[in-house]
Amino acid sequence: MSEAPKAMTAEEAYHNENDKVLRFLEPRFHEEKFPSIQILGYIGSLILTFGAYFLVMNHVLPPVALLSVILILAVFQAALQLGVFMHIREGRGLAWQLIPLYFVFFVALGMVAMSIWIMLFKSGVS
Amino acid sequence: MPSFVTYLIHTLFPPTVRFPDILLIDAGLVLGGLGLIGFLTKTHRWGWLWREWLTTVDHKKIAVMYLISAIVMLFRGGIDAEMLRAQLAMPSVHFMPAIQYDEVFTTHGTIMIFFMAMPFIFALFNAVVPLMIGARDVAFPRVNAMSFWLFAFGAILFNISFIIGGSPDAGWTAYPPYTGLAFNPGPGENYYFLSLLIAGMGTTMTGINFLVTTIRMRAPGMTLMKMPMFVWTTMVTSALILFAFPPLTVALAMSLFDRLFGSSFFTLTRGGMPMMYVNLFWLFGHPEVYILVLPLFGVFSEVVATYSKKALFGYPMMVVSVLAIMFLSYGTWVHHFFTMGAGPAVNAFFGLSTMLIAIPTGVKIFNWIFTMWGGRIQMTTAMLYQMAFIPTFVIGGASGVMLAVVPADYQLHNTYFLIAHFHNVIIGGTLFGLLSGMYYWWPKMFGMKLNERQGKVAFWLFFIGFWITFTPQYLLGLKGMTRRLYTYPAGLGWHELNVISTVGAWIMGAGFVALVYNVVWSLLYGERDVTGDPWDGRTLEWSLPSPVPEYNFARIPVVHERDAWWAMKQKGQTMAHALRPEDVHDIEMPKNTPIPFLLGVSFFVLGFGMTFKWWPIAIVGILGVIACLLFSGFDYDDHHHLEADVVRQTEASLGRLQG
Numbered sequence: 001m002s003e004a005p006k007a008m009t010a011e012e013a014y015h016n017e018n019d020k021v022l023r024f025l026e027p028r029f030h031e032e033k034f035p036s037i038q039i040l041g042y043i044g045s046l047i048l049t050f051g052a053y054f055l056v057m058n059h060v061l062p063p064v065a066l067l068s069v070i071l072i073l074a075v076f077q078a079a080l081q082l083g084v085f086m087h088i089r090e091g092r093g094l095a096w097q098l099i100p101l102y103f104v105f106f107v108a109l110g111m112v113a114m115s116i117w118i119m120l121f122k123s124g125v126s
Numbered sequence: 127m128p129s130f131v132t133y134l135i136h137t138l139f140p141p142t143v144r145f146p147d148i149l150l151i152d153a154g155l156v157l158g159g160l161g162l163i164g165f166l167t168k169t170h171r172w173g174w175l176w177r178e179w180l181t182t183v184d185h186k187k188i189a190v191m192y193l194i195s196a197i198v199m200l201f202r203g204g205i206d207a208e209m210l211r212a213q214l215a216m217p218s219v220h221f222m223p224a225i226q227y228d229e230v231f232t233t234h235g236t237i238m239i240f241f242m243a244m245p246f247i248f249a250l251f252n253a254v255v256p257l258m259i260g261a262r263d264v265a266f267p268r269v270n271a272m273s274f275w276l277f278a279f280g281a282i283l284f285n286i287s288f289i290i291g292g293s294p295d296a297g298w299t300a301y302p303p304y305t306g307l308a309f310n311p312g313p314g315e316n317y318y319f320l321s322l323l324i325a326g327m328g329t330t331m332t333g334i335n336f337l338v339t340t341i342r343m344r345a346p347g348m349t350l351m352k353m354p355m356f357v358w359t360t361m362v363t364s365a366l367i368l369f370a371f372p373p374l375t376v377a378l379a380m381s382l383f384d385r386l387f388g389s390s391f392f393t394l395t396r397g398g399m400p401m402m403y404v405n406l407f408w409l410f411g412h413p414e415v416y417i418l419v420l421p422l423f424g425v426f427s428e429v430v431a432t433y434s435k436k437a438l439f440g441y442p443m444m445v446v447s448v449l450a451i452m453f454l455s456y457g458t459w460v461h462h463f464f465t466m467g468a469g470p471a472v473n474a475f476f477g478l479s480t481m482l483i484a485i486p487t488g489v490k491i492f493n494w495i496f497t498m499w500g501g502r503i504q505m506t507t508a509m510l511y512q513m514a515f516i517p518t519f520v521i522g523g524a525s526g527v528m529l530a531v532v533p534a535d536y537q538l539h540n541t542y543f544l545i546a547h548f549h550n551v552i553i554g555g556t557l558f559g560l561l562s563g564m565y566y567w568w569p570k571m572f573g574m575k576l577n578e579r580q581g582k583v584a585f586w587l588f589f590i591g592f593w594i595t596f597t598p599q600y601l602l603g604l605k606g607m608t609r610r611l612y613t614y615p616a617g618l619g620w621h622e623l624n625v626i627s628t629v630g631a632w633i634m635g636a637g638f639v640a641l642v643y644n645v646v647w648s649l650l651y652g653e654r655d656v657t658g659d660p661w662d663g664r665t666l667e668w669s670l671p672s673p674v675p676e677y678n679f680a681r682i683p684v685v686h687e688r689d690a691w692w693a694m695k696q697k698g699q700t701m702a703h704a705l706r707p708e709d710v711h712d713i714e715m716p717k718n719t720p721i722p723f724l725l726g727v728s729f730f731v732l733g734f735g736m737t738f739k740w741w742p743i744a745i746v747g748i749l750g751v752i753a754c755l756l757f758s759g760f761d762y763d764d765h766h767h768l769e770a771d772v773v774r775q776t777e778a779s780l781g782r783l784q785g
């Protein structure tokens with residue numbers, strides 16, 4: 001058997017000139033002493049949740065205004081979850097964060113928009 | 127306190143769980159349980175059970191547990207099916223009263239989809255995905271164990287419903303308003319919603335876990351276009367899970383709120399909107415059917431390449447079509463409720479989008495056929511399932527396209543034609559794929575082959591039984607027999623076809639018996655797999671010994687080509703030749719933990735308490751959940767080092783170390 005090329009270790013491969021593309025796969029950890037951002041984020045998300053609950057249960061606003069307000073709260077909630085808990089700010093390259101994120105928005109908006117379209121029938125056909 | 131006792135008996139054992147057959151099963155379960163406890167105690171296996179299985183985070187052992195659960199659930203769902211067919215064999219049979227018939231078709235569907243197919247798929251994910259990508263475990267081993275135990279306790283909660291309190295009876299889709307308290311006061315539907323919520327959490331976590339695993343944990347050199355096809359379908363399925371389960375969770379939780387807390391999201395009164403449930407359910411439901419079939423497309427792609435001794439034909443096209451299916455499957459859900467009458471524009475749009483999905487599926491079928499074309503095909507059991515899958519799935523897909531024609535669907539919706547369609551795709555695609563994968567990877571999981579001759583007997587029983595069961599059902603549907611019908615009068619022309627269908631169901635039952643016999647026999651006397659590569663495979667899992675050592679790879683492989691192991695074999699560059707003692711280093715491994723199991727128990731207590739609205743019990747469950755999460759959040763002692771020497775010894779004992 002001809003001499004087999006010596007196989008690389010994972011570490012070597014990550015740092016090999018030819019395999020630079022692999023660098024993004026190398027595990028990387030981010031440590032902090034105290035998770036103050038996360039704790040604040042947690043409290044914030046609870047406030048947003050209970051705020052919406054309070055608005056709905058106590059009928060403080062007329063229906064259309066109520067819907068708009070809780071929708072806005074939902075957008076804040078989503079932004080907060082992404083920013084604080086979903087590591088959106090920790091990436092190296094942009095690609096791996098943003099492509100799936102756009103995809104999420106695309107699918108979510110599509111689902112909502114199409115559901116509204118589908119359910120409109122209650123006002124039309126009998 | 128006699129009044130308290132009568133209350134308990136009335137709630138826990140209402141008339142619907144006091145049928146003679148159920149009492150018989152009760153006795154059997156108690157005896158079986160006692161026998162098991164006795165056996166474990168006598169052989170001193172409790173510690174072993176706890177250390178090796180209940181607390182494990184090893185993906186290979188989790189795979190085995192998923193597999194066992196799935197086969198047990200296949201048994202339970204199969205018994206349900208035989209009962210349904212027995213009732214329908216003849217006109218005016220009243221072997222089961224209507225209420226029990228409803229319960230049985232509900233549990234049959236729910237169990238087969240959520241507690242048989244899903245865990246079976248996860249068994250395959252866990253068994254091979256980390257091995258295929260050259261990783262030592264999944265990205266989050268502890269979360270993986272949590273997923274399993276959430277699934278397991280969800281399944282237990284669902285399964286006790288027929289002996290305690292009464293089973294759900296609103297179908298696997300659980301449409302309101304029938305699931306509302308006004309029509310369905312017992313605990314049955316609570317069981318359904320809670321167990322699916324608990325198991326669904328586990329499934330979502332599995333989706334996240336395997337998405338991260340396949341994206342981040344691949345061996346160096348394995349770029350996206352070098353991943354084995356099964357890894358691709360795992361990744362795409364995980365993405366589907368991630369998007370599909372939230373709508374389901376929302377729909378289930380809102381229904382539960384309607385039942386437990388007096389809200390009216392889906393009730394008929396107070397502005398509730400039952401149709402919104404249907405919309406949400408199928409927003410999940412259609413992607414779900416692709417969650418059920420895409421992984422098996424992956425299995426078939428591996429199986430067909432291995433047994434044809436050829437690389438998969440048209441790999442890039444396969445990838446593109448899997449991605450296309452993923453996109454398209456989000457845009458077709460209305461085809462499950464065309465008859466709701468959302469209007470011609472909506473129905474036409476979704477009818478067309480549904481038909482579009484047949485295109486990428488067709489592309490894949492052709493690629494599998496071209497892979498076989500000119501190959502040296504080995505007719506193993508796994509390959510037989512693959513070859514049976516192709517025509518079966520094509521016919522199922524074609525009947526799906528017929529259902530997607532809106533005017534036709536107005537006739538066919540909820541008839542036996544629909545039943546025949548989805549069994550055609552789910553048995554022909556999902557079940558055949560699962561069994562194919564099981565036969566293919568069994569040596570890797572257990573270190574011995576399943577006996578081929580017995581396997582082929584089981585295969586033919588399943589295959590022939592399938593066609594005898596479901597072909598008549600297409601005709602029955604055309605003759606107007608609707609689904610979920612507990613009996614029917616004579617003189618409608620349905621009699622003969624129903625007899626044939628029931629005979630087919632018996633043949634499939636015999637197939638299941640043959641399968642279990644095959645498994646048990648092979649565990650006892652099966653041919654050992656000493657090479658680790660019994661099928662002359664192409665992907666990295668075959669580079670390892672069978673069964674695979676705890677740490678999987680003594681050294682992480684570096685990948686240069688698509689069918690990595692095949693390429694290494696061609697170049698004479700197999701692991702065994704290259705692994706020298708100094709190549710082996712300490713390995714960091716995740717540590718066993720009881721938390722996932724205890725979390726499952728806590729969720730079970732919570733679910734049980736909520737099912738009967740016994741709030742103190744539910745609160746105990748919640749406290750358990752919180753305690754488990756807090757503890758594991760602050761538990762930093764979650765891994766240990768496997769000494770290089772231990773690894774060297776293991777590898778040497780397997781004859782895989784130089785010098």
Ligand code: HEM
Nearest residue numbers: 415418419461462484523526527529530539540548551552
């Ligand atoms: C070419 C591909 C397919 C097409 C065009 C198609 C089309 C359809 C349509 C139009 C319906 C609704 C019929 C009705 O309710 O009247 C349906 C139902 C169903 N399909 Fe398919 N389908 C396809 C593939 C699949 C696959 C791959 C699976 C699963 C592995 C599947 C599983 C189901 C199930 C479970 C139902 C019935 C759900 C219920 O009502 O309980 N289908 N299909």
Ligand SMILES: [Cu+2]
Nearest residue numbers: 412415461462
């Ligand atoms: Cu569908």
